[in-house]
Amino acid sequence: MPWILGQVCLPYFLGEDSKIFSFSLMVFQLGLLIQVAWIINASLTVILDIYQESKMSKEIPINGFIQIIRLVVFFFTAILFIAILLDKPPLLLLSGLGALTAVILLVFKDALLGFVAGIQLIGNKMIAPGDRIEMQRYGADGIVKEVALTTVKVKNWDNTIATIPTASLVSDSFRNWRGMDYSGCRMINRSILINMRTVKFCDIEMLESLSDLNLIKDYVKNLISEFKFKEDDGKKVRPSNKRRVTNLGIFRRYIINYLAHYEKISNNPEYGSIVGETEPNEKGVGISILAYYDGIDPLGYNNAVANIFDHLFAIIPEFELDFYQLPSDTTNSSDKNLSYVNQD
Incomplete structure (x- = not known):
């Protein structure tokens, strides 16, 4: 030289x-x-x-x-x-x-703290470029672009850049969506609130009308053959004294079968669909739906969720059920078939 x-x-x-x-x-x-x-x-x-x-x-x-x-x-x-x-x-x-x-x-305080935090982040594989993270404290919700000594840069969905101190990723909590990317599935976890006043036992006429639904046709026909009303000494047996099925129970079965036949819902046994009930409260009883979308693309996920719940909202009158909804000006409607919960 x-x-x-x-x-x-x-x-x-x-x-x-x-x-x-x-x-x-x-x-x-x-x-x-x-x-x-x-x-x-x-x-x-x-x-x-x-x-x-x-x-x-x-x-x-x-x-x-x-x-x-x-x-x-x-x-x-x-x-x-x-x-x-x-x-x-x-x-x-x-x-x-x-x-x-x-x-x-x-x-050099920030540099030293960032260096120690960086070792912890890398050693525990907590974050890496390309990960999607959420950290509400710093307004971060997007893709990690750079993991530097003192800061981590996150590109949000609106193309803004959020800068997070590296030490904060160790001391504070944040959500990393890397596991979703590895699994190839994204969870759907929502509830539908049902007006409890519309929950009732199914009579033979309701069961026969529901037997036309292809997804639960076999299930309902078995119920008809098993739970037909029988007269005992010329008297009808009280419904509450017999093993009966409710319209809400059949609706849950319909949801399970609908999710099983929906092409975008994962059929992997590790990511099975679950339909249950939440604890009743002043807003009615909730039907909790947990399923896994087969993919991680946001557009396909949101379309699948919208299609599923649009269908459930439209089909629920078939089961003579109604949603919970806060009273509004529609309570003055002349349609007497709508049911609302009285808040008084």
Whole structure:
């Protein structure tokens, strides 16, 4: 390199007793120092660029470690630069920094916290570029673009950039959607509130009308044959004294069969569909629906959810059930078939 060649050839052009010899030697030494620091920094950049092209970079980001190495290089470069300028041993300058330890810790507090947090994030595989995370405290809901030494940059769905301190990802809670990406399924978890006044036992006429629904045709026909009213000594048996089925129970069975036949709902046994009831309250009784959409694309997921619940909303009158809905101006409608819960 020219800086090394200059130092070697300098005594041949200038005598060591020359006034400008010391100054020229210092210039070549400083140039060599800056050149070495620049080469190390460029090498780190190349290593980072090559690493980011590999698959491992999606799981283990090293941006923080590269930044730490750069800080160490620049720190020692600055110490050596000052030592050459003052013509003092570098160890003497380092020993003098002991009294400034508190100041140094205060200045580099965020870097130190970020470095420790980065080790925890990488060691526990908590976050990586490409992950979708949610952190309401910092308004972050999107894709992780960069995991740096002190900050993590998240590109939100509205194309804004949210910056999160790296240490906060360890001390605070956040949601990472990586598991959804690995599973290939996305959960649907919603409830439908039913007016409890419309829940009742099914009579034979209702069962016969429901037997036309293809998804529960066999189930309802078995119920008809099993639970037909029988007269006992000329008297009808009280319905509450017999094993009966409710319109709500049949509606739950319809939902299960509908989800099983819906092409976008996963048939993987590990991600089975569950339809149950929530605890009744002042808003009625809720039918909880848990299923898994076979895919992770947001557009397909939202379309599937909309199609499923649109169908359930439209089919529920077939079961003589009604939804819970807060009273509104529609209560003045002349349609007497609508049922509402009295809030008085």
